[in-house]
Amino acid sequence: MSVEIGAPAPDFELSNQHGEKVRLSDYRGKKTVVIVFYPFAFTGVCTGELCSLRDDISGFVSDDVETLAISCDPVPSLAVFAEQNDLPYQLLSDFWPHGATSRDYGVFWENTGFATRGTFIVDQAGIMRWSVINGPGEARSLDDYKAALADLV
Secondary structure (H helix, E strand, O other): OOOOOOOEOOOOEEEEOOOOEEEHHHHOOOOEEEEEEOOOOOOHHHHHHHHHHHHOHHHOOOOOEEEEEEEOOOHHHHHHHHHHHOOOOEEEEOOOOOOHHHHHOOOEEOOOOEEOEEEEEEOOOOEEEEEEEEOOOOOOOHHHHHHHHHHHO
16 A cells, blocks of 8 residues: 555654654644665665765755655664664654554555655645655655755745
8 A cells, every 4th residue: 555645644653763652643733754764774775865865964854854764673783873873863663563654655665674765744634745766775765855845935
């Protein structure tokens, strides 16, 4: 199942790298949310993409925008990954129930047990406004979702 543009985004509650619960609905009426699913912490393409977000953070975390990066890694791994790479946004664990949120967004690969690269932009009303899904080895273009954000914020 994938989420259609114009439909409500599936809500979720996941733990961040600090063990704190984060709900998509917490941002409703407050911020546009960029949801970035990625396969695994500590892998080449994923590290490169998440560090690119870090290096261009003003476009992805502000008074109007929040970025949430989600993988099926456990919380302790995300904590070390965030610290080692100085990532200034929240990393969320879709570890258990394994891949439940990834499934809701149509990016979980059953045969491998991880989320592929899916990027979703949810407006302040909780409506899906933009998305792109790439294969595990296909890096995303920050310019694509920066352009989509510019139309919303």
